[in-house]
Amino acid sequence: MEMIVSLLPIILMFVIFYFLLIRPQQKRQKQVRQMQADLQKGDKVVTIGGLHAEIHALDEDTVVLQSGEGPRLTYDRSAIREIKNDKTQ
Numbered sequence: 001m002e003m004i005v006s007l008l009p010i011i012l013m014f015v016i017f018y019f020l021l022i023r024p025q026q027k028r029q030k031q032v033r034q035m036q037a038d039l040q041k042g043d044k045v046v047t048i049g050g051l052h053a054e055i056h057a058l059d060e061d062t063v064v065l066q067s068g069e070g071p072r073l074t075y076d077r078s079a080i081r082e083i084k085n086d087k088t089q
Contacts, residue, residue, distance in 0.1 A: 036077045039063060044084045047075060052084070 039045070043055045045065070053065035056072055063080065066072045 035083060036080055039077065039080065039083070045080050046082050046084055047079045048081045049079070 039055060039058060041055050041058060044052070045055060045063075046052050047065070051065065051067060051073070053067040053073070055063050056066040057064040061077055062074050063077055064072050064074050
């Protein structure tokens with residue numbers, strides 16, 4: 001019993017660490033994966049490098065982006081940070 005009481009603060013620290021840091025990060029990663037899976041042609045997106053562009057074509061692992069009248073660039077789906085809707089701009 002004394003051993004359990006002595007380990008209780010460490011166990012409590014891990015539980016708090018899980019709920020404050022690990023679990024929210026897992027939820028964010030799940031949302032990002034879902035957003036990247038739901039990409040559609042014509043969506044306006046921002047890449048992790050800051051490029052604002054529109055999706056011209058989609059493949060299983062890649063997207064072709066076109067920014068204005070510029071050239072078409074191929075990126076991995078994982079490089080898409082967010083979808084920009086006309087409402088949020």
